């Protein structure tokens with residue numbers, strides 16, 4: 001049976017609903033009132049720097065960490081108290097996914113198939129499909145501890161998907177994975193999202209953020225902004241430029257003193273800056289004496305993210 005069909009009916013297709021989640025660890029306020037929703041067939045990215053609170057948020061939604069306040073609903077059930085009604089329909093891939101290193105790919109899959117009590121025929125069908133789309137089918141006899149980082153993650157994902165969950169939670173799934181495998185992992189996610197799965201994925205990578213339907217920018221336990229990556233960039237009221245000429249040292253020193261410069265980052269051999277809207281002429285005048293000038297550039301998601309973090313005092 002397809003888990004999507006069997007899942008409890010939900011209002012407006014909302015599969016995950018986090019309401020004012022908060023959690024501290026001693027003096028550290030890891031998450032401070034995060035609310036978000038993920039709908040059926042939606043890929044939602046939780047984006048933030050190290051220590052922002054992404055893992056704690058995902059663990060609360062998974063029912064693995066008790067919130068100090070607020071609650072997480074999955075498929076209409078409280079994820080802490082929902083028991084089987086939630087577990088049966090949820091797939092989770094934590095940052096450190098533990099596979100059995102001395103078991104082969106096929107044996108790991110079989111182990112997880114038994115854990116989910118899948119009848120043999122159903123297990124075989126699903127395992128074959130997952131092996132094919134992860135392209136692990138040529139390596140089924142290889143031990144998990146002999147797999148590359150990307151293959152290991154793909155096997156972990158296959159194990160997390162064996163029971164065909166309708167909700168998938170992934171905590172930085174592409175950490176330590178090469179670019180080709182990263183792309184493959186994202187293609188896999190799109191495939192499942194296309195079938196109606198709701199996916200919540202955390203990532204520190206900006207290019208991955210841009211692949212999500214919607215993102216939540218999170219820093220120091222707070223959701224700063226939320227929306228489609230395209231809409232967030234479009235609504236961002238500032239401008240980006242590249243700087244031609246000038247030495248790096250001189251430019252860094254100068255840019256630091258200019259309040260109109262909201263963020264700067266390397267762009268190949270040049271520097272890219274985000275300037276407060278309407279201030280380019282003034283900044284251009286300041287750059288001229290060091291032999292540098294501004295060239296219009298396009299503002300991207302990473303620029304916006306850097307500015308949002310610096311506005312929060314990062």
Ligand SMILES: Nc1ncnc2c1ncn2[C@@H]1O[C@H](COP(=O)(O)OP(=O)(O)OP(=O)(O)O)[C@@H](O)[C@H]1O
Pocket residue numbers: 025026028029030048049050051052053054055056057204
């Ligand atoms: N079990 C714990 N005990 C103490 N502090 C914790 C615990 N779990 C998380 N923290 C702290 O809470 C804050 C948020 O951590 P969290 O792991 O949720 O962030 P993150 O965005 O997932 O970061 P990363 O990408 O580095 O994993 C950090 O300051 C972290 O040190």
